Amino acid sequence: MTDNSHSASGRGPAHRDVELAVALASAIFALVVIYGSLQVGVGWAEDGPKAGFFPFYVAVIILIASIVNFAQVLRDIPRSRLFAEWGQLGQVVSVVIPTAIYVALVPFAGIYVASALLIAFFMRWFGKYGWPLILAIAVGLPVVTFFVFEEWFLVPLPKGPLEAYLGY
Secondary structure, three states: OOOOOOOOOOEEEEEEEHHHHHHHHHHHHHHHHHHHHHOOOEEOOOOEEEEOHHHHHHHHHHHHHHHHHHHHHHHHHHOOOEOOHHHHHHHHHHHHHHHHHHHHHHHHEEEHHHHHHHHHHHHHOOOOOOHHHHHHHHHHHHHHHHHHHHOOOOOOEEOOHHHHOOOO
């Protein structure tokens, strides 16, 4: 087990800095939502709440929580406590970036093709598996998923050009 009580300088971001940044980002998000809600109306109309009513109050709660978090971090978390080492954050990024690409690819390629590509990438990059096993799983799993969701449960998932070409 590692001791996180030592200085974070050079080894990774300080826990306090990350917590303060998240609290600040949450507060900014809340303020943007509050501003937008005020633009469309937060009151009550004759047919019910106006469009900004619920977002406004949720954003107020988020803003209050952000302020409380910010104050607690300043009070309770020492500057020297390490959040994570840069190498650990690099591992997180190595999963987040391909996943973000996958999410961006789904509307264009469909969920099945995008999933096959993501599975193949992760199996090759992280698992170092051979191509026969990669192809079997990366193609087989989306095919099984297709039949389970589309044929058995009748739940349509996003499709792309391949499914259109195959008549689905």
